[in-house]
Amino acid sequence: MIFSNPKRMKQKTPNKESWFNFYAGYSGAFVRDVLVQVMPNNQGRVLDPWNGSGTTTTTAHEQGIDSTGIDINPVMIIVAKAKLLSPGVVESLLPLAEEIIALAKQTKKRIHYTDPLLEWFTPAGALPTRLLADAISKILMPSEAWEKVFLSDHICLVSDLAAFFLVALFRTTRSLVVRFRPTNPTWIKAPESDKCRIRPNPEKVYDEFRLNIREMLAGVAPISGQANTIISLGSSSDLPLAKKSVDAVIASPPYCTRIDYAIATKPELAVLGYSQKRDFDSLRRLMMGGPVVTSLASSTKSGWGENCVNFLKAVETHPSKGSRSYYHKLFLQYYAAMYESLQEINRVLVPDGQCVLVVQDSFYKEVHIDVAKHIGEMARNLGWTLKNRFDFEANLVMARMNPKIKKYRTYSGATESVLWFRKAS
Numbered sequence: 538m539i540f541s542n543p544k545r546m547k548q549k550t551p552n553k554e555s556w557f558n559f560y561a562g563y564s565g566a567f568v569r570d571v572l573v574q575v576m577p578n579n580q581g582r583v584l585d586p587w588n589g590s591g592t593t594t595t596t597a598h599e600q601g602i603d604s605t606g607i608d609i610n611p612v613m614i615i616v617a618k619a620k621l622l623s624p625g626v627v628e629s630l631l632p633l634a635e636e637i638i639a640l641a642k643q644t645k646k647r648i649h650y651t652d653p654l655l656e657w658f659t660p661a662g663a664l665p666t667r668l669l670a671d672a673i674s675k676i677l678m679p680s681e682a683w684e685k686v687f688l689s690d691h692i693c694l695v696s697d698l699a700a701f702f703l704v705a706l707f708r709t710t711r712s713l714v715v716r717f718r719p720t721n722p723t724w725i726k727a728p729e730s731d732k733c734r735i736r737p738n739p740e741k742v743y744d745e746f747r748l749n750i751r752e753m754l755a756g757v758a759p760i761s762g763q764a765n766t767i768i769s770l771g772s773s774s775d776l777p778l779a780k781k782s783v784d785a786v787i788a789s790p791p792y793c794t795r796i797d798y799a800i801a802t803k804p805e806l807a808v809l810g811y812s813q814k815r816d817f818d819s820l821r822r823l824m825m826g827g828p829v830v831t832s833l834a835s836s837t838k839s840g841w842g843e844n845c846v847n848f849l850k851a852v853e854t855h856p857s858k859g860s861r862s863y864y865h866k867l868f869l870q871y872y873a874a875m876y877e878s879l880q881e882i883n884r885v886l887v888p889d890g891q892c893v894l895v896v897q898d899s900f901y902k903e904v905h906i907d908v909a910k911h912i913g914e915m916a917r918n919l920g921w922t923l924k925n926r927f928d929f930e931a932n933l934v935m936a937r938m939n940p941k942i943k944k945y946r947t948y949s950g951a952t953e954s955v956l957w958f959r960k961a962s
């Protein structure tokens with residue numbers, strides 16, 4: 538059995554993968570292939586502890602398989618929830634959209650001076666988006682949910698229907714702030730001065746919202762069977778799940794490439810009311826693979842394996858600037874979180890349970906960051922066996938955007954590896 542390439546391809550027909558352009562997402566076709574192997578009778582529960590845009594949970598849901606998706610980023614929770622939308626409600630979506638727009642237009646409100654949308658918009662420019670967000674919450678959410686919606690006991694009250702409209706609003710906001718997007722798809726700039734903030738015509742915002750709903754409608758897919766799907770805010774290092782409660786894991790952990798997923802979703806976090814200073818910074822610190830060094834695992838652990846420890850030594854003793862003071866700490870933190878997450882997966886998986894992980898390698902200067910090998914050793918130390926491994930060339934990598942890498946190596950590609958493990962019985 539060879540799994541299909543996890544890379545997302547451009548889709549000929551509209552589907553939910555195009556609802557949210559997530560740089561790090563893998564493909565539904567890949568998850569379908571894996572489900573056939575790890576859940577042959579569609580019985581049991583599959584977990585994705587880094588659920589992102591919800592490819593694992595959406596695919597399982599559409600096939601009638603129970604699943605749980607965890608992610609630390611509230612934006613991704615909303616996106617994954619939206620994709621659970623039942624095709625039965627399609628007819629009501631456009632009338633509901635008009636109701637939301639009408640309520641937004643009727644509401645008299647001033648934008649609060651702390652509103653995070655003010656980073657890119659003038660107060661008048663931010664108002665239609667804020668009014669639409671408030672209208673979605675008033676019509677479709679329990680009143681306590683919207684205030685601090687990004688907290689775990691509030692976000693769990695957001696229905697797939699409300700999430701669908703919030704995703705349409707994310708897309709609308711994204712298209713309005715497009716001029717602040719540099720070539721790097723995972724970054725968003727701030728305006729150079731307050732004068733450069735934008736003030737779109739309110740009618741343009743409402744039309745864009747309608748247009749996005751129409752485009753998303755085309756992607757709503759039929760669902761076979763009844764699945765129990767849970768999408769929760771949480772950390773992979775501390776899974777909110779009972780021991781031996783999942784039968785398989787399909788996931789792609791964050792890359793070890795310093796991509797800042799919090800910045801990557803900053804406009805969407807602003808729609809959810811994430812304030813720049815407190816909430817945003819604490820989210821950045823909780824995310825694996827990002828550029829922020831936080832409180833540290835002070836030393837390597839024996840369970841990490843020899844290759845990982847040698848890699849960390851190579852970084853620590855590398856002559857280039859910042860190797861010891863910053864990069865070594867950052868990679869140490871990444872592997873500490875990775876090992877904790879694998880231990881958590883080991884705890885929640887049933888004996889003999891299967892775990893399929895998609896990982897990507899990268900480089901620090903000329904030093905290879907062989908994530909597949911490092912995870913392979915950690916898994917072996919947890920008593921797992923590697924059933925199979927498939928390697929694919931990944932052609933869009935951030936390294937290609939960095940002209941300085943030529944100083945250290947000529948190859949700027951990357952390998953995406955699918956690692957298929959079985960936990961001990």
Ligand SMILES: C[S@@+](CC[C@H](N)C(=O)[O-])C[C@H]1O[C@@H](n2cnc3c(N)ncnc32)[C@H](O)[C@@H]1O
Nearest residue numbers: 561562563587589590592609610772773824825
């Ligand atoms: C490579 S992406 C997963 C993409 C997903 N397979 C998809 O198809 O969309 C990794 C995800 O891990 C999430 N993440 C980062 N740190 C996390 C943590 N400590 N706990 C849980 N999720 C985390 C990020 O928010 C991101 O959505």
